[in-house]
Amino acid sequence: MDGHVLSVEQLTVAFGGLTALDRVTFDVPHRSVVGLIGPNGAGKTTVFNAVSGVVRPREGTLRRHGRPLRRHRPHHLPRLGISRMLQGLGLFPGMTVLENVMVGADPLATGGLPGMLTGLGRAPRDERRVRERAEAALHEFGVADTAHALPGTLPYGVQKRVALARACVCSPELLLLDEPASGLAADEVSELAERVRGMRAHGSVLLVEHHMDLVMRVCDRVVVLDFGRVIADGTPDEVRADPAVERAYLGPPEGDGDLLAPDGPEEARDGR
Numbered sequence: 168m169d170g171h172v173l174s175v176e177q178l179t180v181a182f183g184g185l186t187a188l189d190r191v192t193f194d195v196p197h198r199s200v201v202g203l204i205g206p207n208g209a210g211k212t213t214v215f216n217a218v219s220g221v222v223r224p225r226e227g228t229l230r231r232h233g234r235p236l237r238r239h240r241p242h243h244l245p246r247l248g249i250s251r252m253l254q255g256l257g258l259f260p261g262m263t264v265l266e267n268v269m270v271g272a273d274p275l276a277t278g279g280l281p282g283m284l285t286g287l288g289r290a291p292r293d294e295r296r297v298r299e300r301a302e303a304a305l306h307e308f309g310v311a312d313t314a315h316a317l318p319g320t321l322p323y324g325v326q327k328r329v330a331l332a333r334a335c336v337c338s339p340e341l342l343l344l345d346e347p348a349s350g351l352a353a354d355e356v357s358e359l360a361e362r363v364r365g366m367r368a369h370g371s372v373l374l375v376e377h378h379m380d381l382v383m384r385v386c387d388r389v390v391v392l393d394f395g396r397v398i399a400d401g402t403p404d405e406v407r408a409d410p411a412v413e414r415a416y417l418g419p420p421e422g423d424g425d426l427l428a429p430d431g432p433e434e435a436r437d438g439r
């Protein structure tokens with residue numbers, strides 16, 4: 168396959184008079200983990216929303232393997248091999264864990280979501296295949312024993328794993344992870360780091376995360392945004408040592424804290 172899993176070229180997004188993204192350019196290579204970081208309001212979520220087809224860029228091009236994505240919508244993502252795990256998890260509270268993950272696996276089948284939920288108009292073979300894929304994903308993420316529970320009855324860390332299983336069940340070529348570490352305990356973050364690193368075996372990950380320790384541990388490259396512009400793009404070590412990144416996080420006055428300390432950026436930004 169030619170080109171990168173995702174190429175973002177000169178992406179510009181405006182909300183009224185506010186330019187949220189200003190000619191943002193970066194690539195997500197095949198089988199890599201790319202971190203997208205930056206202070207609050209830098210434009211990270213807007214990049215995800217543009218890639219997901221939720222917002223339309225004013226200018227610029229998104230490419231998958233060199234081919235431009237034109238006027239795509241969020242429901243096209245499974246067909247494009249892209250999956251997104253939302254920060255708010257987005258699990259359906261009235262459906263069991265297994266059913267939630269089956270929704271993620273459903274694009275693999277020929278029948279639609281209504282067919283899956285009602286059992287009508289759907290080949291039993293499809294139903295079986297979707298169920299098996301969902302069960303395998305739950306097993307892979309260590310939550311098979313929760314299959315018949317409702318998400319709201321489970322601890323947050325377990326719900327996160329369910330949401331990850333749902334995002335991964337289609338074996339996406341590109342997984343968009345929006346702050347997957349938020350709300351997790353330290354041991355859960357370490358486990359998450361292992362999982363994200365392991366995802367490289369199957370596809371690529373674009374990771375938005377404030378938890379710098381995780382970003383530095385799992386990413387092959389890190390793209391840094393500030394006020395809608397890319398101010399750095401390099402390996403974790405290169406980005407960590409970049410004075411422009413330090414300025415963005417710590418502000419111009421003599422900030423002398425640990426630049427990309429695990430829980431530093433948000434507090435540092437507040438002090439600008």
Ligand SMILES: Nc1ncnc2c1ncn2[C@@H]1O[C@H](COP(=O)(O)OP(=O)(O)OP(=O)(O)O)[C@@H](O)[C@H]1O
Pocket residue numbers: 182185187205206207208209210211212213214
């Ligand atoms: N739908 C919208 N309408 C108007 N302004 C918006 C909208 N979405 C985002 N913005 C603005 O665009 C800029 C970038 O926001 P975005 O949410 O992408 O930043 P972020 O880096 O994800 O921030 P955070 O780390 O706080 O989630 C901000 O100034 C934000 O207020």
